[in-house]
Amino acid sequence: MASQLKVTQVKSKYGAKPEQRDTLRSLGLRRIGQTVIKDDNQVNRGYVNTVRHLVKVEEI
Structure with missing residues (x-):
């Protein structure tokens, strides 16, 4: 099964x-x-990298 990312917005x-x-x-x-x-x-890694200061990422 492919790994997934759990992305949570933590800043406005x-x-x-x-x-x-x-x-x-x-x-x-x-x-x-x-x-x-x-x-x-x-x-998706590129998206997360673009807003890395606004989100928290976990690998699941």
Whole structure:
């Protein structure tokens, strides 16, 4: 089974650059404390890297 990433938004998107806000939206995150499960692949790793200061990531 492929590994997955558990991504939780821990900081507000307000004050972030528009590209970072769009990335949070692409990940499916809308509010602080919301968690989503994503497949661990290059695309999602890139998204997480872009907003690494706004999210907490765990491998599951």
